[in-house]
Amino acid sequence: MVTKTKFAVGVVLGAALAGTLAATPAVAAPAAQAADRHGRVEGTYRSYDDCQDAGRRGQRHHQWRRFDCDRRDDHGRGGRHHDRHDRDDWVLKVYR
Secondary structure, rough: HHHHHHHHHHHHHHHHHHHHHHOOOOOOOHHHHHHHHHHHHEEOOOOOHHHHHHHHHHOOOOOOEEEEEEEEEOOOOOOOOOOOOOOEEEEEEEEO
């Protein structure tokens, strides 16, 4: 009799706990969405083409949904003309 009672109490408590966990909203989702909106730096590249190649490779392997190759902030190096063939100036930013 005691064994049947313990089993019944366990089943009832287990079902109640499962229902509570299923009804609990996910807390981490908004933080993940905010991080995705701003992106994450994956690496720096010597050329625009190298950055684009790395970004496409990541997309092909489903490591991220989209990417941008942005000019690295030069913090006032001044007067230098930038074009897409400058060296050491490209940052791969990815969005999951």
